[in-house]
Amino acid sequence: MVVKVEVRERENIVYEIEANGLTIKELLVKLGLIPSEYVAVKNGNVVTEEDRVVDGDTLILYPVKSGG
Numbered sequence: 820m821v822v823k824v825e826v827r828e829r830e831n832i833v834y835e836i837e838a839n840g841l842t843i844k845e846l847l848v849k850l851g852l853i854p855s856e857y858v859a860v861k862n863g864n865v866v867t868e869e870d871r872v873v874d875g876d877t878l879i880l881y882p883v884k885s886g887g
Contacts, residue, residue: 824850824878826857843878844868856883 822838824846825831838846843866847854854868857880861870872878 821874822846822872822876822878824880826850826852826880828882838872839874841872842868843870843872846872846878847880852880857881858883 821835824834824836824838826834834850836846836849838849841849843859843861844854847857847859847868859866859868859870860879860881861872861876
């Protein structure tokens with residue numbers, strides 16, 4: 820059961836990871852990322868870190884930008 824994860828940073832990184840049933844937060848932690856630093860889009864829809872991923876999902880992670 821594989822989930823495709825694309826991290827949109829300066830250089831896009833694509834993972835295909837065994838993650839069926841994990842929450843977005845658990846998946847980010849598994850990838851070594853800090854959940855509060857990313858906005859997740861699953862299959863074209865913005866989701867919360869409590870949403871779960873299932874086999875075949877595509878997840879795009881956008882870093883949160885802030886400035887002053």
